[in-house]
Amino acid sequence: MECQECHQRPASLHYTQVINGHKTEIQICEVCAKEKGYMTYPEEGYSLHNLLTGLFNFDSNHVGSPNNPLKKEKELECTKCGLTLTQFKQIGKFGCGECYHAFSSSLNPIFRRVHSGNTEHRGKIPKRKGGSLHLKKQIATYKSQLQDLIINEEFEQAAVVRDKIKDLENKITEAGDSK
């Protein structure tokens, strides 16, 4: 059967239109269907951005349904750049560093999705700005080691680790004094 619009290509689509109870059958090819607006195609390509925005809005279906709007969510706004949580979820981008604090309560699920379950940074600490952060992290590691050693009653080892912690703590106070 040929397309009833162009009478050239074979009709590959069959539509049934019902207007006010009046039924019309349409035999049409894909090209004409597109032109006449019988078919709508989404914008070509699906960018990473669309995908991300989709990811961030994961809770809108259950929690923020029209009957039960989450008022609190609407009020969350970054005091520094003025971006709201809703806007953040729409554009998928933060406005400034402060946004990370402002939206902190909502970020973990997003980070978990994007970074396969991770929410805490474990990489580089900036040399200058990080300051005593390196030492603090080291102390935390030693302290958990110390706990284990005490539980296992390895007191000699524990004493060594305890001294290491003291050394590092002294370093931090020294650095603080010199500033």
Place this chain on the structure above:
Amino acid sequence: MTLERFMNEAISPWMREEGPDHDIVLSSRIRLARNFADMPFPILAEQKDLEDIRTFFKEEYEHQSFGEYTNFEFISIRDLTAIEKSVLVEKHLISPFLAKREGAAAALISENEQVSVMINEEDHIRIQVYFPGLQLTKTLNRALEFDDWIEEKVNYAFDESRGFLTSCPTNVGTGMRASVMMHLPALAMTKQINRMMPAINQLGLVVRGIYGEGSEALGNIFQISNQITLGKAEEHIIEDLESVVQQLIEHERKARTRILEQSGIELENRIFRSYGVLQYSRIIESKEAARCLSNVRLGIDLGIIKNVSRNILNELMVLTQPGFLQHYAKKTLTAKERDILRASLIRERLQIEE
């Protein structure tokens, strides 16, 4: 204008050196995303703030050097013509996104083109370091040292628990994207690459075409990079990437040997036909050129084609991109005119080799 130096050669000076596994891995790259603390990210920043950042970089780093990365050139995107912008994108010195940004977008590029810093891209600062072949650890170390050098003067947006703060949540933490550019003709020919992709994705890595997100694997060149930036140390991210790349190299080598053994004459036919097309075409589209270049490069790697340098692939892939062709012609060209010029440049380039 000093910009000329970046515009005239299709391949960057560092690409002339052969790195480890250079028969398959073209280059390793590390990109670090950083932002100034106390300033909105470029998407929301006031024009004045972005201008300040631009001026800061111009005043502090123009013509400065860091180790072997000497004499940084400062380039304002707004001073470039459309053709110049495409050339820098085609050489991977700036991103397509930076090229499209108006206003205070800028770039610092080292003389050997191994390091570039994009200013006011999606983040205030994006550092890129390249090395030839598979050298991720070395590339990472250089990038981190360079990062320390910038940090001496810049207060980074950093948070104890979230790490380096970036405009897009997909970059937070290390702010690092490590990527490896690979030529995988045998895996593409046998369609093995399509079967391997889901597995690679599951490891938190992503496979893309030569010009990044959404681009095709022109010339069988694939870019493998990490997706996850939060919760893993830089070295570990790189270890994971490296191990997958090593496996891909092994599979590619095996596939090459198998094709050569099982259908040697067909492969040879394909390679020489491509070589012929490149040598004699008068009109050639970029896709066909890329496909033929990939085959010729494979021929060189397998010793089937001799006396042609391996660089021919990297060099001609870039040289035959629209921006470069138009830069060469010194005017805008129609698609047809480009196809003609492309064919003629390839012919010339191959004659030099003979």
